[in-house]
Amino acid sequence: MLWFIGLGISGIDGTSPDTIKILKKADVVFFENFTSPIPKSDQSKIKKLVKNRFRVAPRWLVEDGKTILAEAKKKTVVLLAYGDPYIATTHIELRTRAELEKIRTKTVHAASAIPSLVGECGLQYYKIGRPVTVMREQQSWSTVYYTIYENLIKGAHSILILEYSSIENFFLDPKDAISSLLFAEKEQKRSVIDDSMYAIIASRIGSKSQNITAGKLSSLAKIDFGKPPHTIIIPGRMHFTETDALKAFAKCLDEPFDNSSKIQKISDQMITKYVPKARRALDEVIKMFKDDRNLQPVIENAQLYIDDAEKFQSEGKEELAILSIGYAEGLIDALRLSKGIDPWT
Secondary structure, eight states: OEEEEEOBTTGGGGOOHHHHHHHHHOSEEEEEOSSSOOOHHHHHHHHHHHGGGEEEEOHHHHHHOHHHHHHHHHSOEEEEESBOTTSSHHHHHHHHHHHHTTOOEEEEOOOOHHHHHHHHTTOOGGGBOOOEEEOSSGGGHHHHHHHHHHHHHTTOBEEEEEOEETTTTEEOOHHHHHHHHHHHHHHHOSSOOOTTOEEEEEESTTSTTOEEEEEEHHHHTTOOOOSSOEEEEEOOSOOHHHHHHHHHHSEESSOOOOSGGGOOOHHHHHHHHHHHHHHHHHHHHHHHTTTOGGGHHHHHHHHHHHHHHHHHHHTTOHHHHHHHHHHHHHHHHHHHHHTTOOTTO
16 A cells, blocks of 8 residues: 655644544655655654654655555555645656556645745736746756746746755755846847846745745845745736735735736747848849849749738737748848858858
8 A cells, every 4th residue: 555645835733633643554654855855843753653664765766666666565655745745746657656566545635835835925826837947057047948938928927946956955045046047048148037027936835934025136136035945936927916915925125017028929039130131131132133024023022921921920920920031031042142142241
């Protein structure tokens, strides 16, 4: 028998009497420590509750799963975790393997940190976009950058989960995450992130020292947020009830505002840049070939493609707009090359 039990955001003190009974009767209790750190107070209470049947489960042990599944074939085993047990895909995979091996599984669900922190900030959960983890490694920053961009285009809020390593006892500091975001903008140059972007730092949600601070990145970069865990939320399009709630629930260093309103689609940025450039190049080509009637249809097609690009852009047909301006530039470049002009200089 294998139980998957969530402790919610309040730890062992917030669990139900039924859950306590399950823990007391269990033969082995594995407490995973890689999705969230285990406070010493909770660890002591659970150890006292289950005595010598308690084991801390690092990531490798849960991912490998063989020890847990072998025990569960003969005994009543519990995999204990903060939040809801199925927020971690590793736990879902372990349960799948257990079911395939004919091991009976049961679940005790609990509040997850993500919907809890969204509510604590006064935001509406249905407006949350795809969450993403901010890591130390520079390679991951572009993924975070474009996730924020895609969410903001939709008006959605972005949840940035900051890296945590139980092995190194490392938590990514919010200020380091902010620096990473600003550095990513310097590399990507899509005008998504700057010092004036509005963000929320949710710290230690569910604990007695819970703290929520909101403001521009430039303001938040000056703050010491204290002990982890921390989560960053980049709000998208906020309803007035969300801004009212945020001002009531959080310490707002700056007046809340809409991050989505200043975000321009990459396709729009490209069309805005390339259409005027193509028109200038076409004007030059028209002068070059004004006496060549055979090439007038080619010039007219280039003109039509430019017009189509603007039309498709206005209709929200981004892919067609990009294709059209690409075709126009291809024709114009071909004409310029026929005159010995390098179009890329």
